[in-house]
Amino acid sequence: MRRLPLRVLASLAGVMAVTLVTTRIIPVNATTAGFTYLLLVLVIAAAWGFLEASLASLLATLCFNFFFLPPVGTLTIADPQNWVALFSFLVTALIASRLSAVAKRRRQEVERLYAFSRALLLSDGSGPFPARLVGKLAEIFQLTAAALYDRDSGELYRAGAAGFEDVRDQLRDAAFHGTAFTDNEGQRMIVAVRLDAEPVAGLAIQGPAMPKSLVQGIANLVAIGLERARAQDLAQQVEAARQSEQLRTTLIDAMAHEFKTPLTLIKAATTALLASPGEPLESRNEQLTIADEEADHLRELIDDAIEMARLDTARIEVHLEISDLPGTIREVTASMQSKIDERPLEMRFEQPLPAIPLDRRLIKIAIRQLLDNALKYSPGDTPVAIRVAGGEAEVTLEITDHGSGIPAPEQAHIFERFYRSPSVKHQIPGSGLGLSIAHSILRAHRGDLTVVSRPGETTFRMTLPTERTGENH
Amino acid sequence: MSAGRVLVVDDQPQIRRFMRTTLARDGYEVDEARTGEQSLDKVREFRPDLVLLDMNMPGMGGLAACRAIRTDSTIAVIMLTVRNSEEDKVAALDAGADDFVTKPFSTPELLARIRAALRRVPVSPSSPLRVRVGQLFIDFAARTAGTGEVMTHLTPKELDLLRYLTQHANEAIPHRELLQAVWGPDYGDQVDYLRVFIKNLRRKIEPNPEHPEFITTEPWVGYRFNGSVESL
Numbered sequence: 069m070r071r072l073p074l075r076v077l078a079s080l081a082g083v084m085a086v087t088l089v090t091t092r093i094i095p096v097n098a099t100t101a102g103f104t105y106l107l108l109v110l111v112i113a114a115a116w117g118f119l120e121a122s123l124a125s126l127l128a129t130l131c132f133n134f135f136f137l138p139p140v141g142t143l144t145i146a147d148p149q150n151w152v153a154l155f156s157f158l159v160t161a162l163i164a165s166r167l168s169a170v171a172k173r174r175r176q177e178v179e180r181l182y183a184f185s186r187a188l189l190l191s192d193g194s195g196p197f198p199a200r201l202v203g204k205l206a207e208i209f210q211l212t213a214a215a216l217y218d219r220d221s222g223e224l225y226r227a228g229a230a231g232f233e234d235v236r237d238q239l240r241d242a243a244f245h246g247t248a249f250t251d252n253e254g255q256r257m258i259v260a261v262r263l264d265a266e267p268v269a270g271l272a273i274q275g276p277a278m279p280k281s282l283v284q285g286i287a288n289l290v291a292i293g294l295e296r297a298r299a300q301d302l303a304q305q306v307e308a309a310r311q312s313e314q315l316r317t318t319l320i321d322a323m324a325h326e327f328k329t330p331l332t333l334i335k336a337a338t339t340a341l342l343a344s345p346g347e348p349l350e351s352r353n354e355q356l357t358i359a360d361e362e363a364d365h366l367r368e369l370i371d372d373a374i375e376m377a378r379l380d381t382a383r384i385e386v387h388l389e390i391s392d393l394p395g396t397i398r399e400v401t402a403s404m405q406s407k408i409d410e411r412p413l414e415m416r417f418e419q420p421l422p423a424i425p426l427d428r429r430l431i432k433i434a435i436r437q438l439l440d441n442a443l444k445y446s447p448g449d450t451p452v453a454i455r456v457a458g459g460e461a462e463v464t465l466e467i468t469d470h471g472s473g474i475p476a477p478e479q480a481h482i483f484e485r486f487y488r489s490p491s492v493k494h495q496i497p498g499s500g501l502g503l504s505i506a507h508s509i510l511r512a513h514r515g516d517l518t519v520v521s522r523p524g525e526t527t528f529r530m531t532l533p534t535e536r537t538g539e540n541h
Numbered sequence: 542m543s544a545g546r547v548l549v550v551d552d553q554p555q556i557r558r559f560m561r562t563t564l565a566r567d568g569y570e571v572d573e574a575r576t577g578e579q580s581l582d583k584v585r586e587f588r589p590d591l592v593l594l595d596m597n598m599p600g601m602g603g604l605a606a607c608r609a610i611r612t613d614s615t616i617a618v619i620m621l622t623v624r625n626s627e628e629d630k631v632a633a634l635d636a637g638a639d640d641f642v643t644k645p646f647s648t649p650e651l652l653a654r655i656r657a658a659l660r661r662v663p664v665s666p667s668s669p670l671r672v673r674v675g676q677l678f679i680d681f682a683a684r685t686a687g688t689g690e691v692m693t694h695l696t697p698k699e700l701d702l703l704r705y706l707t708q709h710a711n712e713a714i715p716h717r718e719l720l721q722a723v724w725g726p727d728y729g730d731q732v733d734y735l736r737v738f739i740k741n742l743r744r745k746i747e748p749n750p751e752h753p754e755f756i757t758t759e760p761w762v763g764y765r766f767n768g769s770v771e772s773l
Contacts, residue, residue, distance in 0.1 A: 325597070325623055328645065329555070329623075329644075330555075331644075331645045332556065332645040332646065333555055333556065333559055334645075335645035335646065335647065336559055336563070336645065336646060336647070336648045336651070337559065339647035339648045339649060339650075340563055340649070343647075343648060343649040347566075348566070351562055351563075351566045354562045355559070355562065355563075358555060358559050358562075361555070365555075406553075406554055406555055409554045410575075444599060447576075447600060448552070448575050448579075448599070448600065496599055
């Protein structure tokens with residue numbers, strides 16, 4: 069806008085230049101001079117606008133009159149036809165500037181629609197999508213206010229400086245019945261956003277006047293944006309459903325395998341007892357003991373499965389108490405004795421260990437997962453080592469096995485939910501949840517779980533902050 | 542006298558513990574192995590009459606162990622599995638198992654299966670040790686069959702089956718009769734067993750197993766052995 073005086077000056081200078089050339093340098097007759105002025109006015113109007121062109125027209129009329137129309141050298145117009153010349157200049161300026169302004173506005177509209185469509189497609193950030201959409205709309209089209217009523221959710225999203233409090237009813241009408249309103253005083257327009265001819269939302273905008281076609285274009289883009297957002301929501305829901313379905317089948321698979329062992333033994337022992345009532349006392353007791361132990365084992369497995377399902381879906385809450393880590397580890401190994409069987413277990417606990425706050429129940433679950441994996445994924449005659457070392461700020465627990473190792477590309481994924489290495493997936497039963505839950509448990513303790521693996525040696529390292537670091541939060 | 546030597550192969554210590562108690566009480570000599578790999582050594586050292594083999598074990602699984610045992614031995618193998626699926630059953634029998642028991646099992650039934658697997662069809666002294674049927678030679682003493690130049694080992698059940706078939710050559714033998722003759726009186730409905738064993742037999746003795754000429758299927762009835770059997 070600050071360039072307007074400059075442009076006016078340049079326009080007037082242009083007229084003066086034409087006058088100079090046509091009178092002094094290349095003398096021409098009145099008709100040629102008139103056309104030259106007309107051409108100049110046309111160019112100015114097309115390039116700059118009506119104001120510049122009309123001022124140029126006025127000056128051109130004066131010059132034309134003074135230098136070319138008889139009586140030359142005066143500003144009187146003897147012949148009324150000269151009025152026609154002035155009028156032609158002005159009308160040319162008006163029409164050309166209008167045409168150019170319309171073209172410019174069209175271009176701007178298209179540019180804004182393009183910017184808006186890009187914003188819709190690339191939209192990411194926080195908050196609900198319709199709110200972001202309305203914000204972008206107001207920003208790109210420089211509206212004083214914009215509002216969107218989403219028919220599905222019944223939510224009203226507003227953006228812009230003006231309050232726009234009173235549009236809810238009209239928007240709802242637009243969203244449900246497809247009615248449109250135009251309020252000329254407030255320069256406010258309300259249109260229905262349609263998808264396949266069916267209204268899905270109502271859109272209200274307030275600001276510089278816009279042609280209907282532009283508003284319709286905006287409404288169409290809004291419809292596409294809303295539809296896209298809905299498709300994304302749906303995809304997320306489907307993904308969530310798929311994950312929960314996967315959790316269910318995973319647990320069922322794990323149950324099918326793990327639960328059958330105790331069940332098999334209970335069934336085997338009881339059928340043996342039932343079949344031979346005259347069984348010697350010794351073998352009778354042995355079978356009853358097996359059935360009893362396996363019933364306990366079954367209960368543990370069920371508790372574990374429930375715990376895993378719960379930990380997988382719920383946020384993990386830790387109840388910290390100062391605990392003895394070696395004691396906790398011994399409890400885990402004792403409860404897993406039948407799994408450990410004859411496997412050599414090397415335990416090395418560095419003394420003294422700093423006091424560490426931990427949730428014994430959760431840490432036991434994590435240790436059990438790691439130890440179970442170490443036993444499961446390494447040959448039956450190789451040792452498994454458990455080492456605990458204490459430092460100033462943290463205590464580390466390492467569980468090392470001598471299995472075939474985890475290939476480097478898989479190491480990045482093993483803490484992901486349901487991830488199972490393709491190389492063992494079909495041979496060794498597992499849920500793909502254990503490491504992910506152990507990792508979450510350690511993170512909830514402000515600690516960490518990491519892995520170092522090469523063929524023949526895999527170490528999972530749990531890091532737990534000591535009391536001193538724990539106090540800081 | 543021992544009722545037989547049984548090798549229990551299972552990665553679950555409790556299962557081994559139970560089997561040892563139960564089988565010992567019934568007069569079997571028992572040894573155990575924790576893994577498929579270990580079972581192969583034990584088969585050589587302990588020389589069991591029967592192997593109770595768990596299908597799902599870490600490392601070398603039951604199927605691989607069964608196939609490995611079968612390469613140089615014809616001892617009876619019973620496979621234990623947690624899945625009662627047709628695929629598993631066929632896979633187990635295909636790998637060379639003589640029988641298949643699903644966990645959880647009832648102990649009396651398992652013991653009956655063990656007896657059936659160890660059971661040998663009584664061989665009358667008059668029955669021939671070697672026979673020839675056209676191009677096919679069967680050596681019952683050496684437990685082999687083939688063209689004479691190339692001879693293949695037969696498992697005990699395959700041998701019993703072939704013996705019964707040749708003894709009743711050119712007769713349609715019903716499924717039930719075959720099952721009870723070879724596996725024992727508790728059997729009769731396990732037609733799928735027969736199917737797998739016949740398939741394996743055909744693979745070993747037929748020139749073209751896809752179009753068998755010795756052992757043909759009698760639709761809805763059973764099987765028939767064709768050809769004139771000459772004692773050698």
